[in-house]
Amino acid sequence: MTLLTAERTPAGTSYLATGQGQPVVLIHGVGLNKEMWGGQIVGLAPHYRVIAYDMLGHGASPRPASGTDLVGYAEQLLELLDHLELAQASIIGFSMGGLIARAFALHYPQRTGGLVVLNSVFNRSPEQSAGVIERARQVAEHGPNANAEAALARWFSREYQAANPAQIAALRQTLASNDPQGYLTTYELFATQDMYRADALHGIRVPALIATGELDPGSTPQMARELAARIPGAEVAVLAEQRHMMPVESPRLVNQLLLDFLHRAQTIENPAEGIVA
Structure with a gap:
């Protein structure tokens, strides 16, 4: 695999780009950070132009200003598309990235060619909300490393953790090395914005896929189904025996899901491609 070199937009967003096509x-x-997508970059780049970037407050991108809301995170993506001179793109968001992808599709529908929300949150129960708000409080008090061990236990199967100790150690270090204020600003949005503009989701009119793992405790199959029910024509996929970090733990499985959806979405946008002479 060719080693990709990160580039920056004028506003400072760090990104990787490879492949050709849509x-x-x-x-x-x-x-x-953007490095979590290594398995997807390898799997998707032979078919698509793939761009992965660091959201505000993460990786090599700038820290968000105090009080930045989801619109600010969506505007970061808009600036990236403008920099790359892309009129439109399919947006794939994981977890917090799924909230940003939703916000982007709502605020910039003309720039959204398709929407994929992976392992993300919607309509938390009071108990679920209380739990994540408490984790945000711990982050505010103790910093980005406050919940690392519990997070890794939620994210990965025990078997995967045992088989990949170096990768788990690297992820633990990534979590600990986050900018404290950038991480807290983002985590507080993640903890409170699961119902962001829920009453407007019916206005999303692009091909959409909402997917999660059968065993994802924080981004449950029920959440995926409820979110998909709000978006006209949205597909739902629940991957058997998968936990939260399924793009990392099972990249081939997730890649096939994404490739199948992106192909269907492209056929919908260009019906002639689906016609066999």
């Missing part, structure tokens, strides 16, 4: 943008989860 553009696909990957948005990582809170506490992570």
Whole structure:
């Protein structure tokens, strides 16, 4: 595999880009960075132009200003598309990235060619909300490393953790090395914005896929089904025996899901491609 060199937009967003064809943008989860998408970059780049970037407050991108809301994170993506001179892209968001992808599709529908929300949150129960708000409080008090061990236990199967100790150690280091204020700003949005503009989701009119893992405790199959029910024509996929970090733990499985959806979405946009002479 060719080693990709990160580039920057004028506003400072750090991103990787490779491949050719229709553009696909990957948005990582809170506490992570663009490097989480290695398996997807390898799997998708032979078919699409793949762009992965660091969200505000993460990786090599700038820290968000105090009080930045989801619109600010969506505007970061808009500036990236403008920099790359892309009129439109399919947006794939994981976890917190799924909230950003939703906000982007709502605020910039003309720039959204398709929407994929992976392992993300919607309509948390009071108990679920209380739990994640408490984790945000711990982050505010103790910093980005406050919940690392519990997060890794939620994210990965025990078998995967045992088989990949070096990767788990690297992820633990990534979490600990996050900018404290950038991480906290993002985590507080993640903890409170699961119902962001829920009453407007019916206005999303692009091909959409909402997917999660059967065993994802924080981004449950029920959440995926409820979110998909709000978006006209949205597909739902629940991957058997998968936990939260299924793009990392099972990249081939997730890649096939994404490739199948992106092909169907492209056929919908260009019906002639589906006609066999």
